Amino acid sequence: MRRPGLAFLAGLATCALALILLGGKTSPTGTVSDRDVYYPGSETLAPDEMRIVALGTGMPSVRPKQAAACWLVELGNGDKFLFDIGSGCHERLAAQMIPYDYLNKVFIGHLHVDHMGDLPSLWLGGTVMNRLVPLRVWGPSGGTPEYGTAASMERMKEMYVWDIGTRSGVIDFRGGALEVHEFPFDGINEVIYDENGVVVRSIPAVHGLDGAVSFVLEWNGLKFVYGSDTIPNKWYVEHAAGADVAIHECFLPATLLVTKQGFSPQEALMVGTQGHTSPEQFGKVMSLVKPRLAIGYHFYNDFDTEPVVRERLRRTYDGPVDLATDYMVWNVTKDEIRVRMSAVDEEVWPSPPLMKKIAPDTGSSIAFSEFTISGALGFPEVVGPIFDEINELYGTKAEPIFKK
Numbered sequence: 531m532r533r534p535g536l537a538f539l540a541g542l543a544t545c546a547l548a549l550i551l552l553g554g555k556t557s558p559t560g561t562v563s564d565r566d567v568y569y570p571g572s573e574t575l576a577p578d579e580m581r582i583v584a585l586g587t588g589m590p591s592v593r594p595k596q597a598a599a600c601w602l603v604e605l606g607n608g609d610k611f612l613f614d615i616g617s618g619c620h621e622r623l624a625a626q627m628i629p630y631d632y633l634n635k636v637f638i639g640h641l642h643v644d645h646m647g648d649l650p651s652l653w654l655g656g657t658v659m660n661r662l663v664p665l666r667v668w669g670p671s672g673g674t675p676e677y678g679t680a681a682s683m684e685r686m687k688e689m690y691v692w693d694i695g696t697r698s699g700v701i702d703f704r705g706g707a708l709e710v711h712e713f714p715f716d717g718i719n720e721v722i723y724d725e726n727g728v729v730v731r732s733i734p735a736v737h738g739l740d741g742a743v744s745f746v747l748e749w750n751g752l753k754f755v756y757g758s759d760t761i762p763n764k765w766y767v768e769h770a771a772g773a774d775v776a777i778h779e780c781f782l783p784a785t786l787l788v789t790k791q792g793f794s795p796q797e798a799l800m801v802g803t804q805g806h807t808s809p810e811q812f813g814k815v816m817s818l819v820k821p822r823l824a825i826g827y828h829f830y831n832d833f834d835t836e837p838v839v840r841e842r843l844r845r846t847y848d849g850p851v852d853l854a855t856d857y858m859v860w861n862v863t864k865d866e867i868r869v870r871m872s873a874v875d876e877e878v879w880p881s882p883p884l885m886k887k888i889a890p891d892t893g894s895s896i897a898f899s900e901f902t903i904s905g906a907l908g909f910p911e912v913v914g915p916i917f918d919e920i921n922e923l924y925g926t927k928a929e930p931i932f933k934k
């Protein structure tokens with residue numbers, strides 16, 4: 531009798547193992563009941579549940595894998611909050627498939643570009659992607675007024691005056707309104723937001739210049755703390771204590787700043803421990819804060835850096851910790867904190883508007899000069915039929931601007 535080959539035996543063992551792992555619940559042609567992945571827009575939040583989505587966890591030099599700082603917090607009461615809005619995060623936000631009217635609350639920890647670089651994109655881009663409510667921005671004062679959030683927002687409006695000019699009188703521009711709430715950077719656990727059962731407080735941070743803060747959000751007995759950027763400080767340790775989720779920056783260790791990022795040893799030490807928080811310092815902070823879950827971010831999180839960061843933070847902290855990369859998602863309730871990766875639909879489109887659009891006051895539009903008009907080729911034989919088609923379909927009476 532022929533003896534079964536090794537390959538045959540291995541095949542049998544694999545099948546048996548697969549059956550054990552799947553508990554016999556999955557057929558080769560059926561669906562998998564729980565793929566342990568978060569598909570945006572596919573799950574209802576329970577009334578007492580919080581969802582946190584990492585939309586930017588990297589560095590000022592954004593890369594395909596990691597945008598700069600941005601964290602979305604969604605609550606079971608329907609409220610949604612953005613903490614920081616760093617460069618490159620907008621596309622990750624779009625991947626969450628949330629109507630833009632709900633993405634109208636942004637809390638900025640400090641005015642570094644990696645924490646606010648995509649604010650113009652959300653503000654003005656949001657107006658053409660169906661946000662019809664003002665964008666509300668909370669941010670700290672600075673050491674002097676010109677370093678504060680309010681002054682920064684005024685200058686942002688000036689910077690984008692051309693962009694705004696193209697839209698006034700052309701689209702429903704209610705979403706272009708900016709509602710700015712500047713609060714004192716040195717307020718200690720001061721309430722800066724209190725609506726709908728959600729309270730957000732600010733605490734001072736030590737980073738860059740006067741004018742950096744961290745945030746504490748409390749709702750429904752859950753406490754979420756977001757450090758933005760800071761070296762270890764007494765305010766974070768005191769007011770993050772006992773958080774359900776405590777996020778704090780955790781930089782690459784100085785050794786890797788030298789070998790992988792080309793810093794000089796002196797620079798690596800200064801940036802890595804005095805301007806930012808090393809993994810060992812991060813661990814020390816979390817040992818004092820004792821959150822249900824600590825989350826470290828703000829480093830290039832790869833197969834060869836994560837183990838080094840983790841080993842070093844373990845020298846000073848032995849509690850629960852995740853080291854964030856973009857699209858990590860946490861579902862938080864009083865009983866459980868579940869972490870998964872989010873699946874991304876690269877072809878996502880903005881959701882339709884939730885409010886009824888209002889026709890703009892065309893009288894407020896800015897006209898082209900005769901010079902520019904003289905260069906336009908109206909192609910009436912091509913464009914006329916397009917207008918006819920739409921006017922007939924929708925009963926409108928629109929006419930082209932460029933007639934000749």
Ligand SMILES: [Zn+2]
Pocket residue numbers: 640642645737738759
């Ligand atoms: Zn910073």
Ligand SMILES: [Zn+2]
Pocket residue numbers: 599642644645759828
């Ligand atoms: Zn930063």
